Amino acid sequence: MARVIWFSVALLILISLSLYSYKPLDTLPFSTSKFPKKGIELVSPDELTLMKQHVNYAAAAYCSKQNLSNWTCGYRCFGNVTIEKMFHDNAKGAHGYIAFSEENKTIIVAFRGSLDAVNWIYDLKYAQLDYEFPGIEGALVHGGFYNSYDIVKNTILWTIQWMMTREENSCRGYDVVITGHSMGGALASFLAIDVKRYILDPILSSQTHSLPPFTIHLTTIGQPRVGNHIYAKIIQTHLISQTSPLKHKVSRITHRNDVIVHLPPSSRGFIHHAHELWVNNQEQSFFCDDIVEEFEDPVEDPECLAGTKWFDLGPHLSIWNTTITPLC
Numbered sequence: 335m336a337r338v339i340w341f342s343v344a345l346l347i348l349i350s351l352s353l354y355s356y357k358p359l360d361t362l363p364f365s366t367s368k369f370p371k372k373g374i375e376l377v378s379p380d381e382l383t384l385m386k387q388h389v390n391y392a393a394a395a396y397c398s399k400q401n402l403s404n405w406t407c408g409y410r411c412f413g414n415v416t417i418e419k420m421f422h423d424n425a426k427g428a429h430g431y432i433a434f435s436e437e438n439k440t441i442i443v444a445f446r447g448s449l450d451a452v453n454w455i456y457d458l459k460y461a462q463l464d465y466e467f468p469g470i471e472g473a474l475v476h477g478g479f480y481n482s483y484d485i486v487k488n489t490i491l492w493t494i495q496w497m498m499t500r501e502e503n504s505c506r507g508y509d510v511v512i513t514g515h516s517m518g519g520a521l522a523s524f525l526a527i528d529v530k531r532y533i534l535d536p537i538l539s540s541q542t543h544s545l546p547p548f549t550i551h552l553t554t555i556g557q558p559r560v561g562n563h564i565y566a567k568i569i570q571t572h573l574i575s576q577t578s579p580l581k582h583k584v585s586r587i588t589h590r591n592d593v594i595v596h597l598p599p600s601s602r603g604f605i606h607h608a609h610e611l612w613v614n615n616q617e618q619s620f621f622c623d624d625i626v627e628e629f630e631d632p633v634e635d636p637e638c639l640a641g642t643k644w645f646d647l648g649p650h651l652s653i654w655n656t657t658i659t660p661l662c
């Protein structure tokens with residue numbers, strides 16, 4: 335019963351938000367005269383190519399098991415990718431796949447977003463949970479997102495470690511690309527920290543193994559806010575600012591005035607982690623100005639999505655030339 339009520343409330347909010355915000359799609363969230371903006375830079379073509387690949391990996395997570403299993407789902411399933419494992423948790427909504435690309439020497443983990451009512455309830459359940467991390471106190475994250483992640487966490491970490499250490503089809507030294515759309519982006523952020531903590535970083539994980547260092551790419555698309563400023567700071571310190579032995583890469587891709595990116599509200603103590611890559615349209619994608627120094631608190635760049643005045647659900651469901659829906 336409570337679930338039904340929550341779902342109705344969530345649906346009503348979303349419908350009213352998108353009606354309230356309705357405007358022709360070619361209208362910008364704010365005036366173009368502000369471009370090019372101070373402090374933020376256009377994303378280079380090479381970088382865009384890579385980001386579009388990661389977006390397609392995330393979009394592919396919505397396709398059926400049959401299509402995914404042999405990597406035949408249209409443009410989203412590009413290149414030669416071998417699916418290693420798919421995970422589905424119907425109770426709490428964690429869905430996705432683990433794969434590898436021998437040609438590009440990458441392990442790919444992709445999470446899809448919320449598809450059904452139960453998932454939406456978790457999306458809008460704001461209860462914050464203590465996030466445990468060595469040496470850090472006061473980190474809080476969205477309880478619904480974390481509980482959803484927690485169910486698949488060990489399977490995924492174990493699979494990645496296995497792929498890296500096995501003899502046949504070894505993915506030793508491969509980059510790890512972790513991507514996800516919507517709530518899947520929140521789950522991806524948890525996984526990126528855990529891959530760093532439990533597989534890459536022998537000091538934190540207190541296990542001895544002989545894995546060579548690898549690069550972690552965390553690329554999320556239209557992710558909601560996940561935690562408080564201390565959680566955002568963990569991503570800053572342990573992924574974005576780390577340059578030794580390898581530099582990791584965090585891209586929080588946002589599209590125009592996507593309403594989901596504005597949720598849960600910052601008034602509840604939630605703030606996004608860096609590094610936002612804001613897509614205004616096909617030609618204009620920006621690196622936002624939100625990377626802070628060691629002792630500063632995280633910020634959301636008001637020149638990017640945080641500064642948009644209206645919200646819309648449409649930009650959540652497509653980006654660049656990729657449609658992100660279960661229809662594929």
Ligand SMILES: *[C@@H]1O[C@H](CO)[C@@H](O)[C@H](O)[C@H]1NC(C)=O
Binds near residue numbers: 399406
């Ligand atoms: C893909 O896999 C499914 C079963 O997983 C099979 O039925 C189908 O024929 C395969 N398609 C191709 C093109 O190999």
Ligand SMILES: *[C@@H]1O[C@H](CO)[C@@H](O)[C@H](O)[C@H]1NC(C)=O
Binds near residue numbers: 407
């Ligand atoms: C998905 O798989 C089915 C059956 O294997 C196939 O007919 C269909 O073309 C595939 N879809 C895409 C987009 O490739």
Ligand SMILES: *[C@@H]1O[C@H](CO)[C@@H](O)[C@H](O)[C@H]1NC(C)=O
Binds near residue numbers: 412413414435437438
């Ligand atoms: C690997 O990278 C190349 C060059 O960017 C690209 O053309 C190819 O589609 C990629 N393959 C996969 C599976 O990502």
Ligand SMILES: *[C@@H]1O[C@H](CO)[C@@H](O)[C@H](O)[C@H]1NC(C)=O
Binds near residue numbers: 415416435436437
């Ligand atoms: C695709 O990758 C798999 C696994 O790395 C490999 O066995 C297969 O030969 C590749 N296929 C093509 C067409 O390159």
Ligand SMILES: *[C@@H]1O[C@H](CO)[C@@H](O)[C@H](O)[C@H]1NC(C)=O
Binds near residue numbers: 616654655
């Ligand atoms: C994306 O779509 C636009 C408009 O449909 C088209 O002009 C452009 O060539 C496409 N870009 C890519 C990279 O496919």
